[in-house]
Amino acid sequence: MVHEDYKEMIPVRALSALDAAEERVLNEHLDNCSECRKELEEWQATTAALAVVADPVEPSPEVRERILGAVRKDLSSNVVPLRSTSRNVWSSFGSLGAIAAVVLFVALLVGLFVLWRQNRAYREELAAKNEFIQLVNTPGARVTELKGNDLGAGATAKLAHDAAGRAILMASKLPNVPAGKAYQLWFIVPNKPPVPGKTFVPDSAGNAVLKDEIAGAALDAKVFAITVEPASGVSAPTGPIYLRSSEVN
Amino acid sequence: MLFCGQSVFAWRSYISRLQPRPAQEDDVALLKAIAARNEAALAQLYDRYRAILFGLLMRILNNREEAEDVLQEVFLQVWRKATDFDENRGRPFTWLVTLARSRGIDRLRTLAARERVAETSAREVSEDISDAATDAFKSEQRGLVTKALSQLPDEQKRPLMLAYFDGLTQSEIAARLGAPLGTVKTRMRTGLISLRELLAGQGESFGF
Numbered sequence: 500m501v502h503e504d505y506k507e508m509i510p511v512r513a514l515s516a517l518d519a520a521e522e523r524v525l526n527e528h529l530d531n532c533s534e535c536r537k538e539l540e541e542w543q544a545t546t547a548a549l550a551v552v553a554d555p556v557e558p559s560p561e562v563r564e565r566i567l568g569a570v571r572k573d574l575s576s577n578v579v580p581l582r583s584t585s586r587n588v589w590s591s592f593g594s595l596g597a598i599a600a601v602v603l604f605v606a607l608l609v610g611l612f613v614l615w616r617q618n619r620a621y622r623e624e625l626a627a628k629n630e631f632i633q634l635v636n637t638p639g640a641r642v643t644e645l646k647g648n649d650l651g652a653g654a655t656a657k658l659a660h661d662a663a664g665r666a667i668l669m670a671s672k673l674p675n676v677p678a679g680k681a682y683q684l685w686f687i688v689p690n691k692p693p694v695p696g697k698t699f700v701p702d703s704a705g706n707a708v709l710k711d712e713i714a715g716a717a718l719d720a721k722v723f724a725i726t727v728e729p730a731s732g733v734s735a736p737t738g739p740i741y742l743r744s745s746e747v748n
Numbered sequence: 749m750l751f752c753g754q755s756v757f758a759w760r761s762y763i764s765r766l767q768p769r770p771a772q773e774d775d776v777a778l779l780k781a782i783a784a785r786n787e788a789a790l791a792q793l794y795d796r797y798r799a800i801l802f803g804l805l806m807r808i809l810n811n812r813e814e815a816e817d818v819l820q821e822v823f824l825q826v827w828r829k830a831t832d833f834d835e836n837r838g839r840p841f842t843w844l845v846t847l848a849r850s851r852g853i854d855r856l857r858t859l860a861a862r863e864r865v866a867e868t869s870a871r872e873v874s875e876d877i878s879d880a881a882t883d884a885f886k887s888e889q890r891g892l893v894t895k896a897l898s899q900l901p902d903e904q905k906r907p908l909m910l911a912y913f914d915g916l917t918q919s920e921i922a923a924r925l926g927a928p929l930g931t932v933k934t935r936m937r938t939g940l941i942s943l944r945e946l947l948a949g950q951g952e953s954f955g956f
Contacts (some may be wrong), residue, residue: 507937510936510937510940510941511911511936511937511940513940514908514911514912514940515850515915516911516916516917516918516936517918518917518918519917537837540837540842542940543838543842544838544839544842545940545947546912546940547841547842547845547849548947549893549897549908549912550800550801550804550848550849551800551889551890551893552807552890552893552894553804553806553913554803555799555800555802555803556799556802556803556806557802558798558816558819559816561816562798562802562816562819562820563791563795563798565820566790566824566827567787567791569824569827570787570790570824570827571787
């Protein structure tokens with residue numbers, strides 16, 4: 500398409516009557532041709548004259564009010580906020596900065612607390628393991644393994660105890676217990692009622708370390724078991740067994 | 749040859765006289781004031797052109813509520829875009845009419861309400877001409893444009909009216925009139941060139 504082809508389209512373009520494809524092509528040309536843009540402006544002046552063919556009509560007074568109302572609103576929203584905006588920007592920055600600082604500080608404290616707790620937990624775990632190892636190395640000490648049944652599937656525990664009755668239970672992958680409940684260790688002597696041990700609640704990962712003293716009557720226990728009981732503990736098992744050991748010789 | 753330099757000069761002379769020079773200068777000053785966010789200037793411009801532009805929008809939309817809504821949009825656009833007006837590229841009247849018609853046609857196309865009869869709308873609105881309207885744009889000017897149009901063959905005038913007031917494209921006009929597209933294109937272009945020459949020829953008789 501040559502320049503003259505575009506020029507022929509301009510009068511109709513001034514009427515906005517070109518088909519979409521033609522208008523698109525011409526508009527692309529207009530972007531790069533000042534001569535044609537000037538000619539379009541002149542043709543628009545011609546087509547604008549056609550507006551007077553329509554009879555003038557008085558719009559309702561409300562239109563004027565709506566327009567001026569919107570203008571006043573625009574003016575007030577631009578003028579007032581301009582001042583307050585500059586203040587607001589800085590005060591907002593100030594407020595935001597203060598909030599951010601507080602949030603950061605709280606986050607730092609929480610982070611430190613979490614680290615401290617983790618550190619303490621690691622220390623306690625390490626201390627318990629050391630203590631467990633020391634107990635295991637005590638002459639006459641025994642280690643018994645407990646395994647989870649269907650209720651305690653995947654859970655395992657090792658119970659070390661010596662002849663003096665010092666016992667340490669290290670358990671892992673224990674299921675969470677319901678609120679108000681706790682695990683309780685039991686020492687089972689053949690032909691005697693189970694001897695209750697202490698209660699304990701595992702951490703969120705299901706790990707637990709329990710230090711206990713085995714009563715003299717339970718030193719001959721052949722089986723060790725763990726049940727879920729009321730958190731305060733019971734003297735005789737009421738809940739189901741989650742873990743138990745094989746019968747030791 | 750309708751496109752000769754002398755004719756173009758005469759046409760420009762007509763267009764410049766379509767508005768009295770003081771009015772044009774006033775309008776430019778008003779638009780500059782509006783660009784400087786002068787509310788009173790917008791009110792003055794509105795009072796000057798509301799009837800002409802609303803009449804145009806009523807003719808296009810044939811619906812008072814829609815036309816008033818578009819008129820509001822047009823003047824709010826003037827308020828926001830007055831800084832875009834360049835007096836070296838056209839006159840305020842052309843700018844305002846182009847804005848109003850463009851928005852009116854857009855609304856019309858949106859409403860897909862092209863089936864109304866232009867002659868009916870003209871009758872409906874003609875009873876509501878105000879003093880302000882006649883002051884703002886004298887009936888003599890309307891008469892001269894109408895006279896120029898009346899000198900066009902109907903086969904040229906009708907496509908122009910369908911395009912201007914009904915917002916139809918050339919293809920739509922061809923379908924409406926049952927004429928080949930090429931024929932419609934030729935008639936529209938010839939009609940527009942003739943109109944420009946006729947207006948230029950009558951321009952000398954304007955008393956602005």
